[in-house]
Amino acid sequence: MDSGVECILSKFANDTELYSVVDTLEGRDAIQKDLERLERWVHANLMKFNKVKCKVLHLGHGNYKHKYRMGGEWIERSPEEKDPRVLVDKKLNMSRQCVLAAQKANCILGCIKRSMASRSQVVILPLYFALMRPHLQYCIHLCGPQHERDMDLLE
Numbered sequence: 001m002d003s004g005v006e007c008i009l010s011k012f013a014n015d016t017e018l019y020s021v022v023d024t025l026e027g028r029d030a031i032q033k034d035l036e037r038l039e040r041w042v043h044a045n046l047m048k049f050n051k052v053k054c055k056v057l058h059l060g061h062g063n064y065k066h067k068y069r070m071g072g073e074w075i076e077r078s079p080e081e082k083d084p085r086v087l088v089d090k091k092l093n094m095s096r097q098c099v100l101a102a103q104k105a106n107c108i109l110g111c112i113k114r115s116m117a118s119r120s121q122v123v124i125l126p127l128y129f130a131l132m133r134p135h136l137q138y139c140i141h142l143c144g145p146q147h148e149r150d151m152d153l154l155e
Contacts, residue, residue: 006030028066035070105135
């Protein structure tokens with residue numbers, strides 16, 4: 001799958017991301033060629049991309065917001081995407097991810113509170129560390145491209 005790909009290709013479980021700095025027309029063309037290369041690979045291996053889930057996230061100020069095609073169809077733009085399982089927007093803002101994590105942790109805390117008769121530290125702390133804390137610490141993930149002002153991420 002990676003053979004001949006010029007841009008950065010990231011794979012996680014069943015997610016594939018292609019991204020690159022796009023500050024010239026050559027950068028845009030490199031992404032488009034890699035998309036075509038991936039499309040050929042998929043057909044040769046009797047697989048397919050779920051094109052409904054394929055999105056373009058344009059990052060940075062002054063981004064030209066180029067359009068890309070996959071298999072003859074335009075890929076939809078998105079204001080935010082999960083990278084894998086981390087919600088980021090076009091400004092690399094993760095505040096919505098933090099809000100969702102806090103909400104999930106509060107729900108778990110409520111379940112612990114309703115389920116446990118004892119409020120002792122010996123009972124509550126292990127539950128907190130095992131069930132709630134991972135949601136608050138999950139996916140502290142940053143992407144630092146060379147020129148983040150002009151980067152396109154295709155997921």
